[in-house]
Amino acid sequence: MSREPDSTLDAPRPRLLVVDDQPLNIQALYRLFAGDHQVFTATTAAQALKVANDQRPDLILLDLELPDDDGLSVCRQLKAQEGTRDIPVIFVTAHGNVEVETVGLEAGAVDFIHKPIHPPMVRARVRTHLTLKHQADALRRMAFIDGLTGLHNRRALDERLQVELRHAARQGDSVAVALVDVDHFKRYNDQYGHLAGDEALRQVAAALQRSMLRPVDMAARYGGEEMVCLLPQTEAQGAQAVGERLRAAVEALALPHPQSSAAPVLTISVGVAAGRGRVDGDPTALLQAADQALYEAKRMGRNRVVVAEGA
Numbered sequence: 202m203s204r205e206p207d208s209t210l211d212a213p214r215p216r217l218l219v220v221d222d223q224p225l226n227i228q229a230l231y232r233l234f235a236g237d238h239q240v241f242t243a244t245t246a247a248q249a250l251k252v253a254n255d256q257r258p259d260l261i262l263l264d265l266e267l268p269d270d271d272g273l274s275v276c277r278q279l280k281a282q283e284g285t286r287d288i289p290v291i292f293v294t295a296h297g298n299v300e301v302e303t304v305g306l307e308a309g310a311v312d313f314i315h316k317p318i319h320p321p322m323v324r325a326r327v328r329t330h331l332t333l334k335h336q337a338d339a340l341r342r343m344a345f346i347d348g349l350t351g352l353h354n355r356r357a358l359d360e361r362l363q364v365e366l367r368h369a370a371r372q373g374d375s376v377a378v379a380l381v382d383v384d385h386f387k388r389y390n391d392q393y394g395h396l397a398g399d400e401a402l403r404q405v406a407a408a409l410q411r412s413m414l415r416p417v418d419m420a421a422r423y424g425g426e427e428m429v430c431l432l433p434q435t436e437a438q439g440a441q442a443v444g445e446r447l448r449a450a451v452e453a454l455a456l457p458h459p460q461s462s463a464a465p466v467l468t469i470s471v472g473v474a475a476g477r478g479r480v481d482g483d484p485t486a487l488l489q490a491a492d493q494a495l496y497e498a499k500r501m502g503r504n505r506v507v508v509a510e511g512a
């Protein structure tokens with residue numbers, strides 16, 4: 202007898218960080234959640250910040266009074282750091298009053314729980330805030346994904362490219378981009394219709410994704426039928442080889458395109474540019490160089506890779 206997969210078995214367990222200097226309190230919260238959550242613990246402010254940074258939990262239960270610093274300050278520091286900003290913090294305190302709670306909420310906490318804790322209520326609040334966190338994570342991910350192809354979108358590319366250019370400038374590394382454009386895509390749409398065109402773009406995107414072998418590489422839809430592969434720590438020569446692999450992978454899809462002047466199948470032209478990185482992270486020059494090379498590839502007959510001059 203076949204059985205529907207149980208999604209609750211597959212879903213990763215939510216990760217909680219419990220911060221309290223009293224072992225009894227930690228034990229009580231640990232016992233409450235350990236069955237169906239991954240629970241990390243910390244007994245000081247310094248430890249809490251370290252575990253939050255290292256483990257990136259989904260939610261933090263934070264005691265307001267800690268031996269080395271107060272919980273408010275820990276909360277403010279978590280909210281000031283890029284990597285921990287989005288982790289919801291619930292304060293746990295024995296001395297709650299309206300003033301304290303207001304300051305706590307202003308410091309960025311999402312909720313307050315009073316000691317002695319009432320287990321069903323704590324579980325219910327934690328569940329609510331975990332649900333909200335997962336929904337917010339999903340929205341953040343969607344904001345950086347292209348709906349048609351599933352590749353990253355232009356916003357994601359722009360952000361990553363700036364980071365990589367700054368990183369490369371510091372390290373003296375080279376960053377490369379390969380700008381990809383489908384050949385005679387207008388004719389393809391005209392012959393097979395827009396929906397078939399969409400499906401072809403999805404297949405091209407998947408072929409690009411498969412052709413990039415390093416985990417730091419990133420493929421993005423740049424707009425319309427243009428896509429960009431970002432290749433950190435890559436010189437022009439290496440990027441040319443990747444460009445050629447992309448081109449061959451799309452040709453190997455063997456999607457018939459009799460109206461193309463380049464080949465009987467759907468193909469891409471690729472403009473490649475590499476640069477040493479920029480302290481200001483401005484990606485304009487690199488993308489413009491790649492665009493110029495792409496224009497050359499089109500002019501020379503399409504279905505080819507051209508590397509930018511002086512790249």
Ligand SMILES: Nc1nc2c(ncn2[C@@H]2O[C@H](COP(=O)(O)OP(=O)(O)OP(=O)(O)O)[C@@H](O)[C@H]2O)c(=O)[nH]1
Pocket residue numbers: 349382383384385386387388390394395396397398399402424425426499503
């Ligand atoms: N189906 C589909 N078509 C798209 C999408 N985005 C852009 N296009 C089409 O892509 C075509 C791009 O055409 P052009 O820029 O003229 O270039 P081309 O026909 O690819 O010719 P060359 O680039 O010179 O080889 C246009 O017809 C757009 O409508 C999309 O998301 N789906």
